Each structure stands twice: as structure tokens, then as C-alpha cells.
Amino acid sequence: MKRREFITTALTFTAASTFPEGNGFAADFPAVAGSGDKISLSEKAVVDFQKNIKGQVILPSNPEYEAARKVWNGSFDRRPALVARCADVSDVVSAVQFARTNNILLAVRGGGHSYSGQSATDGGMVLDLSLMQRSEVDPGSKTCRLQGGALLGNLDRAAAEHGLATTAGFVSHTGVGGLATGGGHGRLMKKFGLTVDNVRGVEIVTADGMVRKANAAENPDLYWAVRGGGGNFGVVTDFEFQLHTMDPMITSFSFVYPIDAALDVMKFYFDWDTESPDEATTSVGLRRNAKGEASVSISGAYIGTPAQAEGALAKVVKYGKPTTSRIAATNYVAVQSAADKIFAHGRNYYSKSGFFNKVDSQLPVAMLDYFMKNPVPMGSIGAASHGGVAGRVPENATAYAHRDAKYEISVSVDWDDPADSAKWLKYSRDYWAAIAPFSDGFYINQTTDEGSDAIRKNYRGNYDRLVEIKTKYDPTNFFHLNANIRPKKKA
Ligand SMILES: Cc1cc2nc3c(=O)[nH]c(=O)nc-3n(C[C@H](O)[C@H](O)[C@H](O)COP(=O)(O)OP(=O)(O)OC[C@H]3O[C@@H](n4cnc5c(N)ncnc54)[C@H](O)[C@@H]3O)c2cc1C
Numbered sequence: 001m002k003r004r005e006f007i008t009t010a011l012t013f014t015a016a017s018t019f020p021e022g023n024g025f026a027a028d029f030p031a032v033a034g035s036g037d038k039i040s041l042s043e044k045a046v047v048d049f050q051k052n053i054k055g056q057v058i059l060p061s062n063p064e065y066e067a068a069r070k071v072w073n074g075s076f077d078r079r080p081a082l083v084a085r086c087a088d089v090s091d092v093v094s095a096v097q098f099a100r101t102n103n104i105l106l107a108v109r110g111g112g113h114s115y116s117g118q119s120a121t122d123g124g125m126v127l128d129l130s131l132m133q134r135s136e137v138d139p140g141s142k143t144c145r146l147q148g149g150a151l152l153g154n155l156d157r158a159a160a161e162h163g164l165a166t167t168a169g170f171v172s173h174t175g176v177g178g179l180a181t182g183g184g185h186g187r188l189m190k191k192f193g194l195t196v197d198n199v200r201g202v203e204i205v206t207a208d209g210m211v212r213k214a215n216a217a218e219n220p221d222l223y224w225a226v227r228g229g230g231g232n233f234g235v236v237t238d239f240e241f242q243l244h245t246m247d248p249m250i251t252s253f254s255f256v257y258p259i260d261a262a263l264d265v266m267k268f269y270f271d272w273d274t275e276s277p278d279e280a281t282t283s284v285g286l287r288r289n290a291k292g293e294a295s296v297s298i299s300g301a302y303i304g305t306p307a308q309a310e311g312a313l314a315k316v317v318k319y320g321k322p323t324t325s326r327i328a329a330t331n332y333v334a335v336q337s338a339a340d341k342i343f344a345h346g347r348n349y350y351s352k353s354g355f356f357n358k359v360d361s362q363l364p365v366a367m368l369d370y371f372m373k374n375p376v377p378m379g380s381i382g383a384a385s386h387g388g389v390a391g392r393v394p395e396n397a398t399a400y401a402h403r404d405a406k407y408e409i410s411v412s413v414d415w416d417d418p419a420d421s422a423k424w425l426k427y428s429r430d431y432w433a434a435i436a437p438f439s440d441g442f443y444i445n446q447t448t449d450e451g452s453d454a455i456r457k458n459y460r461g462n463y464d465r466l467v468e469i470k471t472k473y474d475p476t477n478f479f480h481l482n483a484n485i486r487p488k489k490k491a
Helices: 003-015 043-052 065-069 089-101 152-160 176-182 220-226 259-273 306-312 314-318 332-336 362-373 388-392 418-438 452-458 460-473
Strands: 028-032 038-042 056-058 082-085 106-109 125-128 135-138 143-147 199-205 211-215 235-242 249-258 280-288 294-302 324-331 348-356 380-385 407-415
Touching (some): 065 082, 065 125, 082 089, 089 199, 089 235, 135 152, 143 152, 152 332, 199 220, 220 460, 249 306, 249 332, 259 280, 259 294, 259 362, 259 380, 280 362, 306 314, 306 324, 324 332, 348 418, 362 380, 362 418, 407 418
Parallel strands (some): 082 125, 106 125
Antiparallel strands (some): 135 143, 143 235, 199 211, 199 235, 249 294, 280 294, 280 380, 348 407
């Protein structure tokens, strides 16, 4: 269906829609099926669904619709037929059953930060978990129970109140739901493992509408799959995380150098970082400010005091002639939200990224070459270190397959005017084409336009097992707006 056609018909329906009591709900309204076909949704079914849940069914006529349909990335300006804002696990069961019974395309939304717009849909239904953000820390067992719609800030803050922490990502308004099912890279990953390594168990609503526990003792196959398999296996309504004792004060550091020194700085960084300890997550980046001025930097975080960091970073401290350098104590929770405004909601974003298991001598050359030839205000490329505890977990211990990654390199652009989208997408894709030959796969939480063959290859030896588990729990591929693992076809 053309978008304009869908919008017009949906609005016609909603003008008459006030959820009247009683019978006589003959009107149907257009929607999109899981197959992509056009369907009609009965108004009565929607009214019954609303009556059945504690949360809210939001239609295009509701004043909340404009806000409710939006996701973090303004590039995905989509208009679902309805948004089901679930208040608890029984609402999630009702929403899954409603979508199945009515054959409507389902997008599951945790924090709405999918780079590829997987939690937004034109004409489908959004199962929105944003009302489900409760957290509960048990300091005795150092665990945190967190509902499936929580944001990373909820996790960081709840844990920090007890002098505890676990690995979460770099921007606090990102959703736990997507991050903790796909992987979970962050400042603590070399010390405490990926976020998925700290998931002790989940409560999950599977495609048949059943509420299941998945942990080491119950449904261990599902437990294995949800730690890296993304949203393929159901809607996680509750996570249990392992927390770790950590001083809330850590150290952040940054050394900025003139762009003329970029190649030397990158080569130095990649040599030095092989010996950086598990306490240090580091990165090297090329970026331009709004005036178009370019620089190269080595930056990161160290779990410890500034004095300990200076010791661990001694070679960096002595290296070259930085234009600015900083090693300072910082509060972990504060630094976890320091970039929140840079990644503001509603702007247009695009990023290509991949894992690198080794650094070819030509990789820094390729990174710099394209950056210099194509001056893009606010464009950046950076390599962030991996390894440590996250890298010592066996590749088949969880569905997340890239334990041998040494770095993740990302090319990122952001812009305001949608008319510029084609230009920035081309820039990023062309840039990535120069870097991709050195890459060893990608992070499924950063997928943009990778196809199903690439996803299969990317899961390496874990793919066949994922297919078995997908076939068992979601044989019709009901949950397919994700980095999709296709179930086996019926014989
Ligand atoms: C600004 C920004 C910063 C980021 N930083 C990091 C980082 O530091 N480290 C890192 O590892 N990643 C990072 N990412 C990537 C991030 O992990 C993914 O974008 C992730 O999918 C976001 O989760 P979400 O719940 O916000 O996404 P959504 O858009 O809500 O969902 C994305 C996918 O996850 C599934 N999903 C969401 N919630 C659930 C749930 N409760 N149960 C089952 N499936 C669910 C959805 O079905 C969908 O397929 C970042 C992304 C952004 C936009």
C-alpha cells in the first residue's frame, strides 16, 4: 500500500472511532499483515483488545499517536495502524495473541533505538514496552530484575544505588530490550563481559502467547538463543542481570591530536592497545566539528582511579604532541549519559560498522583516506576496543558469535534535513565499502541493510542451532522485524 493511501484511510476510520460501548462495530480499517499484504482490521477486534488490557491501544485519532509512533531515528517516519502500550506481561500476551489472531505485522519496541527501524512499521502494530521499566535490585545476590521496556539509564542508576554495576551501552536512552538480546557492548565489557554475559535469565512471551522462563535450568535452549539472537524468539518482559561491585568513580581520558598526525596516531594506538588491560576500554577516532575542523583522538574509560589510569596508559600519556589531554575522575552513571544529547531523538542517523579481528596495515590508511577525501561536517569514524572478559567467553557459549573481535569500527553520520538523506547514505556506504574488505562480520544490533545471507554467515557456527530453536519457538516466523533467523520450512 502506498503510504499516503494508508494514512488517508486510517484517518477516515479514526474520525469515527471513539471506542463506543455496545455492539455494531461493523467498520474495518486497513492494516498490513505479517506477509506484507493489505488486510482489514475489524474495529470490534480493536475495541475488545483495548478492553482486555491495562495499558493503552493508541490509534491515529488519539492525541498521543504522533508521539507514540515515533522512534529515535527520525529517518523512520512510519505510521503504524495501532500502538499497543503494554502495562505488564499479561498485556504482552494479549498483544501477541491479538496480532496473531488478526494476522497483523508486529513490531516490538523496547527503547526504539534500532538503527534499521525494526521497531517502527507502516500499517502494522507496534507492541510498545515503554510503560514497563520497573527495576528491583537484590544487593545480597547482586542481581537486578528489570522489565523489558527499561532503558540503559534505568539499569545503571538502579545498580549504582547499591555500589553495583553491569555492562550497558554508551547512551543511556537506548533500550535494554534490544541491546541485551543482541549483545551489549559498553565501558565495562572488558572487565565484566558483554551485557548478554550478564543475563542470568529472562521471562519471555513466545509466538504462541506462552509466558516462559529461560535460564540455565529452564528452557536452556531459549536462554542460549536470547543472548545474541535479538528479538527473534519472543518479547522479553523481564530480565535478570548479574551485577558487580564497582566504585562509582572511574576515570575517563582523552588525548586529541592534529589531523596531520592521524596515521601515526592510529598506528600507535593499534600497537599499544594490544597490551591495554581489562580495566580500559579505548577507542581511536577521526571526526570533524560543526566548523569542519578535523582531529584524531585516543579516548576511553578506565575502571579505577586517575593515578591507576596514568600507570596503565603511561605509553599514551608520553606519546606525541596532543593539542588537549585529559585524565579525570568521573562518576560512572554520569559518564554513561554524557553523550545522550549528541544522540538526540528525532534527528536522522545512519551508521555502518563491523568487527575486526586483526588490524591490517592498510586499515588505518583506508580509514583516513576516505575521511580526508570526503570532508563531511560532523561525520566520524572510530575503532572501539573489544576483548577482555567478553573475548574469553567461548564462541558457542551464547548465540553472540564474535568473541574474537578486537575492534568494532563504525562510520557514522547524522543530519537534520530529510532531503539530504540520499547524500549521507551514499557517503556512508561508499566509505564503508573501502573499510569492509578488512572486516570480519558485524554486530547484529548495528545492522542497517544487510540481507539474510549476510546474517546467516555472521552467526557463524551458531546459526544452525539458532534455526533449530527458532523453528521450535517461532515456526511461522511471527517475530521477523529483526536481524531475522528464518525457521525451517515445513517438510
Ligand atoms: C544512540 C545509540 C547508541 C547505541 N550504543 C550502543 C552501545 O553502546 N552498545 C551496544 O551494544 N549497542 C549500542 N547501540 C545499538 C543498540 O544495541 C541497538 O540499537 C538496540 O537494538 C537498541 O535496543 P532498543 O530496545 O532501544 O531498540 P528497539 O528499536 O526498541 O528494538 C530493536 C530490536 O530489538 C528487539 N527488542 C526490543 N526490545 C525487546 C524485548 N523486550 N524483547 C525482545 N526483543 C526486543 C525489537 O524487536 C527489534 O528487533 C546503540 C544504538 C543507538 C541508536
